[in-house]
Amino acid sequence: MNELLKLHGYLDGNPGAYGLTEKGQQYAEEKYHSRGTGGYAQYNPSWETRTWSDEAAAALKADMEANPGGFDAGDSPTEEEDTSPYEPSSDCSSSGDGDVSQPSWKGLAIGGAVVGALLIAPHVKPFWNNKVKPAAKKLRAGLAKKESVESADS
Structure with a gap:
């Protein structure tokens, strides 16, 4: 859904770090939340929530009908020039025929x-x-x- 909203100009940014554009601010409200209990940073998460109005769905549907390719249709990457920062993971250690190596009995015995x-x-x-x-x-x-x-007997 975020990718669709980004494609039609409601969001900008990357997965995990999206923000509202001017167009998106007409239909959504962002709120910043922080637990702020003190101490270590990992115990004090902060996050943003986005609440979309009911009109957002109608506006997105109208945009999708008017421009099926999206807001950046001319600038969007094709399949060959995908600019996604995420790369598919691959295991180079396998033989390539789909079999997955099993742990050895020796390793299992040591672990046990x-x-x-x-x-x-x-x-x-x-x-x-x-x-x-x-x-x-x-x-x-x-x-x-x-x-x-x-010894006493002897």
Whole structure:
């Protein structure tokens, strides 16, 4: 819709940064909004909203009927000379026959081990301190007692 409004002279600018032209100001109202809560910039978004009047649809329809090629029909780029700042993404690593490479089993195993370690980590220290250490101390004390009894017998 924004591209259509731009084509017929109601908006100017690029995707994500459109603004009203003089023609567009007759049919729309722009408002600036800011959360402004302080702190870091990423927590304080600002944005503009555009509210179009009911007459805008009728005016755009009339413009489309009068000039199907748009406001800049003579200046608009053809398919060969597209001036869009956006380029289609392409993956140069694929072989070109449409198949997508799958992750290796080795990579999946390593990833699974890392995730498992992260999930188990909070439980390891309490298990070690509450189960393994006391059992090891009890076993060592029992072995030490057994050695002292055997050495006393000899």
